[in-house]
Amino acid sequence: MKDILTHLFEYKHLTREEARQVLIGIARGTYNQVQMAAFMTAFVMRNITVEELEGFRDALLELRVPIDLSEFDPMDVCGTGGDGKDTFNISTLSCFVVAAAGQNVAKHGNHGVSSLCGSSTVLEYFGAPFTNDPEVLKRTISRSGVCFLHAPMFHPALKNVGPVRGQLGIKTFFNILGPMVNPTMPSKQLIGVFNLEIMRLYAYLYQQTDKNFLIVHGLDGYDEVSLTGPFKISTALKDEVIHPQDLGFPVLAPELLSGGTTVAESAGIFEAVLRNTATEAQKEVVIANAGLALYAANPSSTLDTEMLRAREALESGKALQHFKSFLEAS
Structure with a gap:
């Protein structure tokens, strides 16, 4: 060394x-x-x-510890993390909205490094155990449309560096790697990245694959669609800058996306969104990200169509039911 x-x-x-x-x-x-x-x-x-x-x-x-979930044709919905914005668990919530709209999700995630409450943290709070048992994961995705892959259980290297990453408390290249190494190797993926340089690298590498992919970067520094300003998307077919108003969304103030100061507070926001009792800002940003994920999985569709599918999946209560089924099956 x-x-x-x-x-x-x-x-x-x-x-x-x-x-x-x-x-x-x-x-x-x-x-x-x-x-x-x-x-x-x-x-x-x-x-x-x-x-x-x-x-x-x-x-x-x-x-990696490989797992074959190809029979479920899942997608991954995740960001690199490391944007330092401390938003609530937008991408994790989006997974249940996407599943409720009919697209299975194999979510790859971990505890937060530069934020309080990562995807693993919030799901653990609700009692979801972590596992790499294929039968449990297949049961979970078949019943709820979602299974969760806690990264350290599938990647020995990530497990070994976990304490060091936690003590550093800053984004490292492991943040960049996370979305690229989902152990199921899904053929569909929405990836959020925290800067344009990483977006360029990802676009180059994903262009070499046959995946349906969509990379997104909020131009004010988010690794997801924040609706706080314009965001850029990159697919196999195009690069495009989109403004929230282009899709009928309001422009949001950053403080409206706060994940809170405790895990319990973050979990409260998570549950409120699924119960359709959250603030309009919280619901709208989840719908925007879920709609973008559905568009990534269905590139022959339109963004407007997929945003409507996402809205119906959340506001109808279907996403909440999928989350309940996920916890029960886990």
């Missing part, structure tokens, strides 16, 4: 294979926590390259 760190501190880059080998070493416990922290910090100081990102991705996919 000393040679690798010296190489990085001289502003040099890793090859794809070098990046793969380092991640494999991290997964096997070859390096201590100080070395891992220094390695992650090096990539905070400069942008990651395509080759490095590919190598890290290759290592995690090679070492």
Whole structure:
């Protein structure tokens, strides 16, 4: 690791294979926590390259605990995290709206690093146990349309660096990797990213696949559709900047999206949205993200059509029922 760190501190880059080998070493416990922290910090100081990102991705996919859910044709709905905005659990809520609209979801997630309450945190609060048992996950997705894949249970490397990431408390390249290494390898995906450089890298790599994908970035720094201003989307067919008003949504003030100061408060917002008793801002932003996810899964449709499907799925109470079924089946 000393040679690798010296190489990085001289502003040099890793090859794809070098990046793969380092991640494999991290997964096997070859390096201590100080070395891992220094390695992650090096990539905070400069942008990651395509080759490095590919190598890290290759290592995690090679070492993952695989699971085949292809019979359910699921999609993933997730963001990189690390935007520092402390919003409530918008993408996790969107999963249940998407499922209620008829599209199964295999959600890949973790506890928050730069935010109080990640997807794992809020679902754990409601009593959902984490598992990598295929039979349990298949039962859950078949009954509720959603299953949850707690990242450390599927990625040994993520489990090993968890304490270091938590102590650093900042976004690292592991935030960037998360959406790329869903162990089910879904063919449909909505990915939120926290800056335009990462969006460019993701678009390049996803263009090399046959996935139905949509990458989104809020131009004021969000890794999701915040409705606080315009957002950019990138698909296999187009790049486009969209304003909330273009889709009939209001422009929201950032403070209206706060996730609260405790996990219990975040969970309260989560449940209120599903019960259709949340604020209009909270409901609208979930509908916007769920609609975008449905459009990612159905690119031959239109954004307006998918936004209407998302709204009906939430306001009818179907999303709440899917969430209840998820907890029961889990």
